[in-house]
Amino acid sequence: MRVNMTVNGRPRRADDVWEGESLLYVLRERLGLPGSKNACEQGECGSCTVRLDGVPVCACLVAAGQAEGRDVVTVEGLATRAGLPDGKLSAVQRAFVDAGAVQCGFCTPGLLVAADDLLARDPDPSDADIREALSGNLCRCTGYEKILDAVRLAAARGGGGAADEAGAEDEAGGTDGRAEA
Amino acid sequence: MDFLRPDRWEDALAAKAEHPTAVPLAGGTDVMVEINFDHRRPTHLLDLTRIRDLYAWQTDGPDVRLGAAVPYARVIAELSGPLPGLALAARTVGSPQIRNRGSVGGNLGAASPAGDSHPALLAAGAVVEAESVRGTRLLPVEDFYTGVKRNALAPDELIRAVRIRKAAGPQQFAKVGTRNAMVIAVCAFGLALHPDTRTVRTGIGSAAPTPVRARAAEDFLTAALDEARCWETGRPVPPAAAAEFAALAAAACNPIDDVRGSAAYRRHAVGVMARRTLGWAWRQYTDGTTGERGERCA
Numbered sequence: 001m002r003v004n005m006t007v008n009g010r011p012r013r014a015d016d017v018w019e020g021e022s023l024l025y026v027l028r029e030r031l032g033l034p035g036s037k038n039a040c041e042q043g044e045c046g047s048c049t050v051r052l053d054g055v056p057v058c059a060c061l062v063a064a065g066q067a068e069g070r071d072v073v074t075v076e077g078l079a080t081r082a083g084l085p086d087g088k089l090s091a092v093q094r095a096f097v098d099a100g101a102v103q104c105g106f107c108t109p110g111l112l113v114a115a116d117d118l119l120a121r122d123p124d125p126s127d128a129d130i131r132e133a134l135s136g137n138l139c140r141c142t143g144y145e146k147i148l149d150a151v152r153l154a155a156a157r158g159g160g161g162a163a164d165e166a167g168a169e170d171e172a173g174g175t176d177g178r179a180e181a
Numbered sequence: 182m183d184f185l186r187p188d189r190w191e192d193a194l195a196a197k198a199e200h201p202t203a204v205p206l207a208g209g210t211d212v213m214v215e216i217n218f219d220h221r222r223p224t225h226l227l228d229l230t231r232i233r234d235l236y237a238w239q240t241d242g243p244d245v246r247l248g249a250a251v252p253y254a255r256v257i258a259e260l261s262g263p264l265p266g267l268a269l270a271a272r273t274v275g276s277p278q279i280r281n282r283g284s285v286g287g288n289l290g291a292a293s294p295a296g297d298s299h300p301a302l303l304a305a306g307a308v309v310e311a312e313s314v315r316g317t318r319l320l321p322v323e324d325f326y327t328g329v330k331r332n333a334l335a336p337d338e339l340i341r342a343v344r345i346r347k348a349a350g351p352q353q354f355a356k357v358g359t360r361n362a363m364v365i366a367v368c369a370f371g372l373a374l375h376p377d378t379r380t381v382r383t384g385i386g387s388a389a390p391t392p393v394r395a396r397a398a399e400d401f402l403t404a405a406l407d408e409a410r411c412w413e414t415g416r417p418v419p420p421a422a423a424a425e426f427a428a429l430a431a432a433a434c435n436p437i438d439d440v441r442g443s444a445a446y447r448r449h450a451v452g453v454m455a456r457r458t459l460g461w462a463w464r465q466y467t468d469g470t471t472g473e474r475g476e477r478c479a
Contacts, residue, residue: 041218063209066230
């Protein structure tokens with residue numbers, strides 16, 4: 001079947017989609033967006049977290065057909081969604097780099113989407129709020145302390161969205177390329 | 182596999198009548214796991230996410246009529262007043278991502294004995310609206326669970342809504358698991374005080390082939406509170422009565438040994454949770470507090 005949806009602000013179409021296929025598979029294998037990671041395929045790990053009509057969900061548990069006509073934001077769209085030009089990092093992405101919150105990197109995209117959503121809802125979250133918001137994202141490197149630091153850092157720099165452009169500009173340069181490699 | 186995508190409830194019922202093997206799909210938190218792991222290859226997936234009625238709730242006399250697909254996140258945000266037990270249970274479901282998608286209707290459809298909403302529904306009192314092109318059936322939730330992952334739905338029926346009795350008194354919920362998030366219950370317990378009828382109701386999760394009420398425990402405690410004139414005086418539940426209530430709740434279990442816990446552990450833990458939830462709820466009833474869980478109980 002054919003599925004049409006808006007992904008990171010652009011209309012996209014996928015053809016020959018199997019009816020039992022997940023949104024995650026469509027994003028990664030049909031639309032060339034491998035940022036959302038495929039790990040547990042059962043909603044346990046949060047590595048595939050995307051926003052569906054603004055709400056964070058596990059893309060592995062959304063049937064592709066359910067995304068028809070919906071709005072999807074993946075980790076690839078966080079910076080542009082915040083009004084930043086191509087190649088720039090969003091505030092949360094920048095904070096993860098600066099705080100050393102990225103180890104193997106596999107859980108990072110899901111954590112970024114979840115953290116971005118938290119800061120959009122609550123620019124000044126308590127530690128308990130951060131833990132709760134990230135409780136559906138597993139880091140098997142167990143790098144949680146640095147991840148919590150990163151979210152605190154992003155919040156201290158002014159939360160999510162374009163407001164953090166200034167924070168991102170501070171240290172723009174060498175690390176951009178590395179972070180996105 | 183066919184993907185059916187009705188926009189209206191009537192069309193969903195017609196599709197289910199025409200394709201009784203179609204699997205209803207809303208949040209996908211159970212069904213998509215089975216498909217991803219090749220445990221299930223239904224002939225048809227019946228996507229219900231376009232039917233707006235399923236995402237609405239209304240107050241209906243003494244009940245809240247909860248649309249089958251209202252996600253847990255909204256139960257927590259919007260219904261913790263009239264449905265405090267269900268809202269507490271909803272907080273323990275999966276993770277934020279799962280609570281944004283999973284629903285009470287899905288919990289009932291899956292009918293896993295470990296479903297988090299079941300103990301709260303049993304304790305509050307709830308009726309499942311099962312609908313087909315033939316009409317509507319109203320099934321008391323205790324009659325809805327018929328076996329492990331089996332329910333009383335006919336092949337052409339869909340769950341339209343759940344009518345849950347609004348709380349007339351404090352309700353509590355407890356769940357045993359290895360951590361606070363992403364945990365399938367080892368076992369769970371729901372308790373509701375009903376001061377209007379001076380009764381107590383319970384629900385046990387994941388400690389029998391189906392979710393069950395601990396009826397002997399309910400009857401015992403209802404009589405004990407009456408005899409000790411606890412409802413009118415607000416005096417504490419006699420410790421011996423609380424202990425017997427816990428023992429009867431444990432005796433209502435029919436658990437198995439599995440990877441999450443042993444039968445003996447489950448039986449023991451249900452007794453502990455029964456005593457604790459009674460302590461929390463009774464404190465709320467007598468002094469109007471929120472039943473702070475940090476405090477010690479009976």
